[in-house]
Amino acid sequence: MTESPKTAAIIVAAGRGLRAGSGGPKQYRTLAGRTVISRAMQPFCENNEVFAVQPVLNPDDIAMFNDAMRGMQYQSPVDGGATRQASVHAGLEALADHAPDIVLIHDAARPFVTPALIARAIKAAGHTGAAVPAVPVTDTIKQVSDAGHVEATPDRARLRIAQTPQAFRFDVILEAHRRAAREGRGDFTDDAALAEWAGLTVATFEGDVINMKLTTPEDFVREEARLAAALGDIRMGTGYDVHAFGDGDHLMICGVRVPHSRGFLAHSDGDVGLHALVDAILGALADGDIGSHFPPSDDKWKGAASDKFLKYAIDRVTARGGRIANLEVTLICERPKIGPLRDAMRERIAEITGVALSRIAVKATTSERLGFTGREEGIAATAAATIRLPWTD
Structure with a gap:
């Protein structure tokens, strides 16, 4: 030979x-x-x-x-x-x-x-x-x-x-x-x-x-x-995450350190915005959820920065020859006020994902003092992701 x-x-x-x-x-x-x-x-x-x-x-x-x-x-x-x-x-x-x-x-x-x-x-x-x-x-x-x-x-x-x-x-x-x-x-x-x-x-x-x-x-x-x-297979996914407040002096929200009177109770850094985004992207890929890829039972992820999770989800899209068309996060809380931080959060998501800033939206709303978010017991986030993949079937 x-x-x-x-x-x-x-x-x-x-x-x-x-x-x-x-x-x-x-x-x-x-x-x-x-x-x-x-x-x-x-x-x-x-x-x-x-x-x-x-x-x-x-x-x-x-x-x-x-x-x-x-x-x-x-x-x-x-x-x-x-x-x-x-x-x-x-x-x-x-x-x-x-x-x-x-x-x-x-x-x-x-x-x-x-x-x-x-x-x-x-x-x-x-x-x-x-x-x-x-x-x-x-x-x-x-x-x-x-x-x-x-x-x-x-x-x-x-x-x-x-x-x-x-x-x-x-x-x-x-x-x-x-x-x-x-x-x-x-x-x-x-x-x-x-x-x-x-x-x-x-x-x-x-x-x-x-x-x-x-x-x-x-x-x-x-x-x-x-x-x-060539990327004619258009997929959409949604995500949802919630974390309760605990002791601490800051919150990680959409990759930005936000000074606050409380911290998150979470296995990782508790970034509800990025966690919801990860679930939305994995959902669009029909590829499980954040817990199946990063189980909270695994001590390896204890205290982990959530930008790693989001980069991983983006890499899953790239590996299949796809691209992100749009990412959107809605944060639900009474405090901290998200408006002054919105652009910093969009910029941080763009930095992590490599997606153009014009394709990233961060929004916020309150729950009119109703429920656990209204009582300021924690923060919830929803997210949506639109991706484009090559046709395979």
């Missing part, structure tokens, strides 16, 4: 993406609730054929990167260079001690790479030593002069659009990059062009039309609409 090649991947994410418009580097912008870079890296991080994933970053972006990639396994990031070529070279040198047989070089701005495309890349590199994914050109292409006049019409049957991940024997592409650096050549726009310059024969393999690079603001609008159309 032939042993599988030892394969590593480099994810190039040091660029600024200025053509993509405002909103910061494009690789950290979101599409359907997930960052571009997390979408681009996850298929490599979860691929059993890839033993090491090496990110190459702008050092100014490390905090954004760590936040986007929480929970994934990868090599410690290295700093990129002034050009894509320099960034790839930095990634290759970082992997040199690991001595992979094959390296896949992928742009973080291509967030729709599939496991099937990765498998084709590994296979192609094993056969040829240098290969790029390519898709046919369907439009007629014109070669034009500086004045804008047509000079030629190339035969589109021989034209291809090159994509990433581009796949190479590691030792060969590393030496090609080292040679280019020695000779002062830093003008190659992709690794296939550098490999051609170094005298390598570069093969092509079947690309994927969905695996296109995000470059302009219009690209983001188009892909956001495509992903939204």
Whole structure:
């Protein structure tokens, strides 16, 4: 039996993406609730054929990167260079001690790479030593002069659009990059062009039309609409929670520490707002309730901060390819007064969930001095969550 090649991947994410418009580097912008870079890296991080994933970053972006990639396994990031070529070279040198047989070089701005495309890349590199994914050109292409006049019409049957991940024997592409650096050549726009310059024969393999690079603001609008159309399974869930007052000097409500003359009697921090939200999200997923995932009989959750529970519920949605459309909490109490804290609570929920502030509502009401909330014996909360999932049946 032939042993599988030892394969590593480099994810190039040091660029600024200025053509993509405002909103910061494009690789950290979101599409359907997930960052571009997390979408681009996850298929490599979860691929059993890839033993090491090496990110190459702008050092100014490390905090954004760590936040986007929480929970994934990868090599410690290295700093990129002034050009894509320099960034790839930095990634290759970082992997040199690991001595992979094959390296896949992928742009973080291509967030729709599939496991099937990765498998084709590994296979192609094993056969040829240098290969790029390519898709046919369907439009007629014109070669034009500086004045804008047509000079030629190339035969589109021989034209291809090159994509990433581009796949190479590691030792060969590393030496090609080292040679280019020695000779002062830093003008190659992709690794296939550098490999051609170094005298390598570069093969092509079947690309994927969905695996296109995000470059302009219009690209983001188009892909956001495509992903939204794919998430046609719209679910709603509701939640309810209540906690009695006990001794203490503050309450945790919707992730915000609220000074008060009493505290909550609870196994965890007693955050009724976040607990109700967790139940609403799990209900929309038809995935049990907060007690089934975090049983109060388990001492591990004694005194736990409820933001962990809410993040867990959000991760359950993400794991199923879904996104949050709306979150709403209604708090029922006489005191403390929620109005002055409403925006802080919305902002904290947005911070925990990664959901846009415009999709989060926090409301409050009293029970007109009726019942246990009217007697100020505790606080109740209701919640609603709307999520969108891909159709599976």
